Structure formats: structure tokens, C-alpha cells
Amino acid sequence: MTHADTGMRVAGAWLALAAIILAVALVFHGPIAPDHGVQMQSIADESLRWAVVHWAAAAALSFFAIASLIALTAGSRLTQEWWTLSAWALLPVGALWTVTTAVAEATVIFNAAVTGNRAVYESWWMFAEGNGNGFAAMALAFTVIAANEARAQGGVTPFWASSIAAVAGLASFAGWALGMWLGLPFGSPIWVVGSIVMCLWLVWFGLSLTLAEAGRASIRRDAPSGA
Numbered sequence: 001m002t003h004a005d006t007g008m009r010v011a012g013a014w015l016a017l018a019a020i021i022l023a024v025a026l027v028f029h030g031p032i033a034p035d036h037g038v039q040m041q042s043i044a045d046e047s048l049r050w051a052v053v054h055w056a057a058a059a060a061l062s063f064f065a066i067a068s069l070i071a072l073t074a075g076s077r078l079t080q081e082w083w084t085l086s087a088w089a090l091l092p093v094g095a096l097w098t099v100t101t102a103v104a105e106a107t108v109i110f111n112a113a114v115t116g117n118r119a120v121y122e123s124w125w126m127f128a129e130g131n132g133n134g135f136a137a138m139a140l141a142f143t144v145i146a147a148n149e150a151r152a153q154g155g156v157t158p159f160w161a162s163s164i165a166a167v168a169g170l171a172s173f174a175g176w177a178l179g180m181w182l183g184l185p186f187g188s189p190i191w192v193v194g195s196i197v198m199c200l201w202l203v204w205f206g207l208s209l210t211l212a213e214a215g216r217a218s219i220r221r222d223a224p225s226g227a
Contacts, residue, residue, distance in 0.1 A: 007074020011067045018063035019202035025057040026196050032179065040121050043113035047219035052111075054106035061099040064138070066093040067206070077154065078145075087144035090137055097134025104128045129180060135195075136176045142198055143169030149205065156208035157201065164226025165201030168194045 028049060033039040043050045068091035071078050079085040105128055112121035143166050146219075149155045150162035171194030179187025 004076040007070055008076045008078060009210050011070040011074060013077070014063050014070065014206070015202045016206030016210065018060045018067060019185040019199040020054050020062070021056055022060035023196050023199035023203070025053045025060060025083035026192055026199065028053050028055065029057070029192070031192050034179070034183050034185050034188070036125060037123055039119075039125075040113045040118070043110060044116070047110060047114050051106050051110050054102045054110075058099050058102035058106065061095040061102060065095040065099075068092045068095070077152070081148065083144055085147045087141040087148075091141040094134040094137030094141060097131045101128040101132040101134070104131075131181065133176075136173050139169050139172035139176065139195070139198065143173065143201065146198075146201060146205075156207050156212045159202060161204065165198055165205075168197035168201065170194075172198055189223060 033042060049081035068088050071088050072085075081090055104124055107122045109128060112118075137203060138223060146162050146169055149157060150159050150166060155162060172191055173193030173194075175187050175189070175194050177187070178184045181193055
């Protein structure tokens with residue numbers, strides 16, 4: 001098995017693990033309320049769920065960073081073009097930005113909401129919103145990765161699936177922009193749904209990379225050597 005094969009296989013495994021955790025976390029996270037008071041009360045009412053969801057999200061985001069770093073160093077087809085190389089490079093930046101948001105929401109924001117400390121809550125919520133823009137960067141990165149997979153002849157997922165994932169990535173980015181930047185109430189639901197669909201494809205993509213590269217390596221290993 002070549003270094004590129006091993007890199008794609010391992011990156012795919014980390015990618016699938018990260019995506020399934022994030023998808024589940026997003027299901028239980030739900031849309032973000034545009035009103036700070038409403039969101040604060042929602043956290044206080046569902047404090048345990050909120051904490052668990054954000055610790056899980058922090059783990060998933062860390063795994064995305066691992067997957068991207070492996071992909072960047074593997075020298076495989078995933079990073080052959082400048083746009084895919086840039087997308088995989090953007091991914092850990094967005095993940096590390098967003099993981100600070102997840103940890104802040106699971107600790108300081110969680111505690112401020114439960115104790116009713118509005119001043120601390122709003123200050124840290126602004127911090128979380130700023131670093132949370134890393135999720136928008138991740139959505140753009142996944143859009144490029146999915147679009148490239150749709151156009152690639154050796155893609156491991158069908159054209160229709162990769163195309164849907166690319167659209168979902170754009171929807172995730174647009175939903176974040178509409179909800180968090182413009183304060184429109186319908187933006188957050190679009191972000192959640194788009195992100196979940198995007199994650200489901202990433203699970204498929206990651207597992208397919210892992211299994212496809214393992215299968216190719218097995219074929220090469222079992223093939224008779226030339227005389």
C-alpha cells in the first residue's frame with residue numbers, strides 16, 4: 001500500500017467518524033434563536049443536552065482537523081488540484097475556529113445561561129458567534145470537495161450524491177450567513193438541514209474512501225508478481 005493509499009484510507013476513516021458525530025450533534029442542537037433572551041432560556045431549560053451536544057461537536061471538529069491534515073500530507077488525488085488543496089487546507093482552520101465556539105458554549109455560556117448571568121452570557125455569545133464563522137468556512141470547503149468528487153472520473157460516491165452534497169454545503173453556508181450575519185429567522189433552520197445532509201454525504205464519502213483504498217491494496221497484494 002502506497003503512502004497516498006494509506007493517507008486516503010485513514011483520512012476517510014477520520015472523516016466518517018467526525019461526520020457521524022457532528023450529524024447527530026446537529027440533530028439535537030437544532031436551530032439557533034435570533035433573540036439572545038430566547039436562546040439563553042432554551043439553553044437553561046435543556047442544559048444537559050446543550051452541554052453534551054457541544055462537547056460532541058468539539059470532538060467531531062477535532063476529528064475533521066485530523067482528517068484534513070492527513071489528507072494534506074498524503075499526496076493523493078484528493079489534493080491534486082489547487083482548489084481541492086485549498087479546500088482541504090481551509091478545513092482545519094474552520095474546524096479549529098469552530099471548536100473554540102463549541103467549548104465556550106459547553107462551559108462559560110452554559111454556566112451563564114443556567115445561573116441567569118445575562119452580561120456574561122451576551123459577552124461570550126458574541127465571542128462564540130465570531131469564532132463560529134469557522135463553520136461557514138468548513139461548509140465552503142466541503143462544497144468544493146463534494147463538487148470535485150462529482151466531476152472526478154474516479155469518484156467513490158455517485159455523481160448525484162456528490163452533487164447533492166455540494167448543494168447542501170452551499171445551503172449550510174447560506175443559512176449561516178442569513179441567520180448569523182443578517183439575523184433572519186429562517187437562516188438557522190437552513191443551516192441545520194444543509195449541514196446534516198452535508199454530514200451524511202461525508203460519512204458515505206469517508207467510508208467509501210476507506211473501503212475503496214483497502215480493496216485496491218488487497219488486489220495489489222494478491223496479484224501474482226511478474227516472472
